[in-house]
Amino acid sequence: MSEPGHDTPHVPGPSLWPIGFAIGVACLLLGLVLSWIVAAIGAVLAVGFGLLWARDVTRDVRGEVPEIEPETRAVADEAAAVAAPAAAAPPPTYSRSRFLEATTLGLGAAIGGVLTLPVLGFMVLPSFTNVEEDEIDLGPIENFDKGEYVIASYLALPERGEVSRRTAFVRNNGFAESGDPSFTILYSRCVHLGCPVQPNGPIDEAAKKEVDGVELRPVLAQSFGCPCHGGLYDAEGNRTAGPPVRSMDRYTFSIRNGRLILGELYAVGNVSGTGANATISKYPWSTPGTHVDGLEAWLYPIVPSQVTG
Amino acid sequence: MAKRTSKRATLVETAVLVPLDWVDERTAGVRATKWFLFRHVPRDVSWAQTLGSATLTAFIVQTLTGVILAMYYTPDPRTAYQSIEHITNELTLGWLVRGMHRWGASVFIILLFLHMGRVFLFGAYKYPRELTWITGVLILATGMLLGFTGYLLPWDQTAYWATVVGINLNGTAPFAGPWLAQFLASGPEIGADTLAKWYALHMLVLPGAIIALIGVHIYLVTRLGVSSPPWSSEQAGRERPVVQPTGARTGLVRGGGGAE
Numbered sequence: 186m187s188e189p190g191h192d193t194p195h196v197p198g199p200s201l202w203p204i205g206f207a208i209g210v211a212c213l214l215l216g217l218v219l220s221w222i223v224a225a226i227g228a229v230l231a232v233g234f235g236l237l238w239a240r241d242v243t244r245d246v247r248g249e250v251p252e253i254e255p256e257t258r259a260v261a262d263e264a265a266a267v268a269a270p271a272a273a274a275p276p277p278t279y280s281r282s283r284f285l286e287a288t289t290l291g292l293g294a295a296i297g298g299v300l301t302l303p304v305l306g307f308m309v310l311p312s313f314t315n316v317e318e319d320e321i322d323l324g325p326i327e328n329f330d331k332g333e334y335v336i337a338s339y340l341a342l343p344e345r346g347e348v349s350r351r352t353a354f355v356r357n358n359g360f361a362e363s364g365d366p367s368f369t370i371l372y373s374r375c376v377h378l379g380c381p382v383q384p385n386g387p388i389d390e391a392a393k394k395e396v397d398g399v400e401l402r403p404v405l406a407q408s409f410g411c412p413c414h415g416g417l418y419d420a421e422g423n424r425t426a427g428p429p430v431r432s433m434d435r436y437t438f439s440i441r442n443g444r445l446i447l448g449e450l451y452a453v454g455n456v457s458g459t460g461a462n463a464t465i466s467k468y469p470w471s472t473p474g475t476h477v478d479g480l481e482a483w484l485y486p487i488v489p490s491q492v493t494g
Numbered sequence: 495m496a497k498r499t500s501k502r503a504t505l506v507e508t509a510v511l512v513p514l515d516w517v518d519e520r521t522a523g524v525r526a527t528k529w530f531l532f533r534h535v536p537r538d539v540s541w542a543q544t545l546g547s548a549t550l551t552a553f554i555v556q557t558l559t560g561v562i563l564a565m566y567y568t569p570d571p572r573t574a575y576q577s578i579e580h581i582t583n584e585l586t587l588g589w590l591v592r593g594m595h596r597w598g599a600s601v602f603i604i605l606l607f608l609h610m611g612r613v614f615l616f617g618a619y620k621y622p623r624e625l626t627w628i629t630g631v632l633i634l635a636t637g638m639l640l641g642f643t644g645y646l647l648p649w650d651q652t653a654y655w656a657t658v659v660g661i662n663l664n665g666t667a668p669f670a671g672p673w674l675a676q677f678l679a680s681g682p683e684i685g686a687d688t689l690a691k692w693y694a695l696h697m698l699v700l701p702g703a704i705i706a707l708i709g710v711h712i713y714l715v716t717r718l719g720v721s722s723p724p725w726s727s728e729q730a731g732r733e734r735p736v737v738q739p740t741g742a743r744t745g746l747v748r749g750g751g752g753a754e
Contacts, residue, residue, distance in 0.1 A: 309677060316681045345686040348571040374683075378662040380655055413659060450682075470682070472665030472672040484668040489676045 205234030324396035367461035380413035454478035536722035545609040569693035574649035643696035
């Protein structure tokens with residue numbers, strides 16, 4: 186037991202700055218919830234104390250140029266060893282054992298890669314490629330009275346069963362100025378964290394209809410609420426209270442042979458105006474809880490729906 | 495001592511010791527077991543130092559009950575909930591084993607934290623046990639992932655919506671979040687493939703990872719010894735090497751002239 190060096194104190198000297206750094210970070214995180222001013226103060230504190238801390242910690246090291254023994258081994262050119270013919274490599278720099286070492290590693294890596302990549306691909310890719318859901322036929326548009334929300338519940342993939350059940354809130358807005366029929370179709374999932382949003386109003390169970398596997402229930406509601414964390418939305422799906430970060434997701438729709446057909450989902454930054462005259466800021470669909478507009482949207486530059494369509 | 499070997503001693507010799515020697519010669523298994531079990535432990539260890547073993551026991555309970563539950567559970571969205579009801583209400587003692595697994599999960603996590611608190615307060619994470627602490631933190635993270643993936647499996651309303659929220663929480667992480675969420679949900683929403691994926695994670699991937707980590711953790715505990723409490727007057731575990739006046743770091747890895 187006489188290994189040298191084990192017990193030399195290689196911890197830096199005590200420093201009080203980490204406390205200030207921690208307060209700064211805590212302040213910054215608090216500010217994210219409370220206000221940007223607190224966050225800015227926190228950021229300044231954290232950066233300032235962080236720098237002081239770094240200066241403290243590196244005091245012993247700064248100014249000293251560490252003595253590094255130069256690397257003297259010949260660097261193996263693996264690519265050349267595997268791919269290029271032996272004649273191309275300069276003969277004296279390459280011993281037999283080094284060649285075998287490089288070949289073993291290279292071939293091993295190649296075999297491992299060939300085996301692993303498709304398997305990893307199978308693990309990850311189906312979540313992003315096999316996601317298309319069929320258009321949903323909600324039945325004749327006469328089932329939707331003007332100005333009233335209807336809860337439409339359907340199976341997105343009937344062959345996969347109840348696990349694919351989705352709910353939309355459909356409101357017939359009458360006709361837009363262009364003469365086309367207008368619908369507001371909100372997706373029931375909360376854009377906070379995906380819980381099932383409920384309409385705040387009585388459901389007319391007597392008027393319940395079942396049209397081609399789609400359940401339609403009219404509801405008297407001018408707002409929507411989420412039971413999980415108290416998110417509230419108005420009749421256009423704009424957030425009025427609680428933690429949601431954008432407006433409720435909507436469906437594109439089309440009308441064919443007098444029937445309402447649901448298309449794909451899209452995310453909504455904000456809706457101004459109401460009903461047929463609403464101006465909707467439309468974005469590719471993204472995970473609940475992610476911002477689609479404003480500064481925070483920069484945190485989510487590429488979302489899966491932008492790539493996979 | 496020229497004592498005559500009794501018949502009984504000869505019997506023990508041939509029936510037990512000779513086979514053990516045979517095995518040990520080929521595997522070093524007996525030596526390894528002795529190395530693992532017969533260790534120096536500080537005189538003044540307390541009950542607080544049994545929390546690690548308690549956590550390990552809770553984990554073994556989880557492993558055994560989990561394997562048995564897997565014999566009756568079906569990870570199919572149409573039948574998962576029925577199979578849970580079947581286990582709980584119909585199969586003999588099914589309620590007990592499922593209850594052990596369900597509550598044992600909480601016990602495991604609570605004991606992990608208590609053990610972690612003990613190690614922290616005793617300062618037992620310090621040199622030379624830093625890597626023991628780090629593997630312990632990885633065990634804690636893997637254990638929480640096991641809790642997260644196991645929560646979906648009963649496939650009832652609580653399980654479903656809690657997992658929706660959990661997946662979408664992951665989805666709010668910057669940059670990779672939406673991708674992670676879509677991977678976990680096997681699509682934009684929880685779908686038909688999600689349950690089987692989480693079952694595989696809960697049953698195969700994460701247990702494999704945590705068992706490997708526990709193996710490393712216990713190896714390190716055995717190698718480095720049990721630390722004595724902070725109020726102890728005696729030093730425990732590995733002797734600290736002699737202080738070198740030069741203070742150079744040479745020899746830390748490759749050995750610079752140190753003879754052991």
